[in-house]
């Protein structure tokens with residue numbers, strides 16, 4: 001169970017979702033992916049994408065302009 | 077086929093694709109959705125950029141729809157491949173720079189590839205004959221299907237009864253009798269079916285699913301192509317066409333002026349790539365200069381920018397200019413152009 005990071009700053013939705021989706025394809029169940037983004041839209045879109053595709057958002061943290069979304073990878 | 081048939085739906089985020097999914101789910105088909113991101117899609121962008129609407133909830137309609145339907149959604153980045161579709165459409169453009177017919181063919185072709193890679197049986201869309209002027213005429217539908225080599229595996233559940241039988245029907249994966257025969261521009265049958273399925277909230281797309289159907293946007297894109305002498309573009313170009321006022325006072329450059337704080341913040345992210353300017357003596361927007369400019373051009377640009385500051389009615393506004401590739405800024409003291417001095421034709 002490894003923790004991975006993804007820099008999706010300055011990307012506008014749905015690009016952060018697409019990047020996270022493509023990255024998660026390469027990860028194993030139980031891995032954690034920390035996505036850092038700046039588009040506030042990602043706060044809705046990433047959790048929705050996770051819910052429908054079987055992954056879990058475990059934390060959303062805001063640091064200055066950065067939004068850090070932690071995802072626990074689920075079943076492929 | 078004894079196993080459950082698997083179909084991939086092109087999800088736009090509108091009501092029609094929702095209904096099509098429901099119709100097939102009701103027949104026991106396993107459905108997953110696919111959505112293509114061309115860079116022109118009307119998504120949260122303008123909301124994300126514009127401060128004034130940041131309070132409003134932003135959502136990606138395709139994702140929202142998928143959640144309502146309980147299906148997986150795969151969003152595919154087609155920004156690069158889409159360039160060829162947009163710059164060189166075999167069947168031309170619609171009312172604006174929307175190459176809908178080629179775009180549809182392209183998306184079905186991509187969905188077909190995805191279908192093959194992921195072991196799905198067929199593709200379907202929420203298209204209805206005669207609904208949209210160009211791409212949804214009965215005679216153009218076979219073009220879309222043929223061009224992408226998918227005619228046998230492309231189903232349109234909402235109007236299937238009006239079209240030739242396809243493989244999923246022939247194979248009995250779906251029951252043709254339970255498919256529909258919607259036709260024309262009236263939305264009543266869709267709305268009635270939505271009520272039957274218990275959908276009380278759905279997006280009613282106005283016009284099209286992307287910025288290319290928007291006249292003001294197409295004018296700016298056409299201007300960009302003309303000025304460059306080619307139809308090349310990258311994602312940054314087409315994003316910047318979504319923000320700011322675009323003013324072209326001379327053929328070789330244009331000024332992009334933020335209209336409010338959210339746009340200024342967004343444009344701020346691009347300042348390293350552009351010569352840019354803002355007022356230091358008064359409150360005012362950030363402006364990016366697109367093109368190679370002389371000092372005379374900069375003076376004119378500064379006068380235009382000054383017009384959009386709080387010093388617009390004074391005789392002196394200080395504008396700080398940061399040239400691309402030059403670390404040291406300098407200041408111009410300019411008389412703002414009066415409204416009448418900015419000809420209408422300069423506004424894109």
Ligand code: SF4
Pocket residue numbers: 174175176177179180211284285286287288289
């Ligand atoms: S409106 Fe845009 S996305 Fe929709 S079919 Fe036309 S060109 Fe393609």
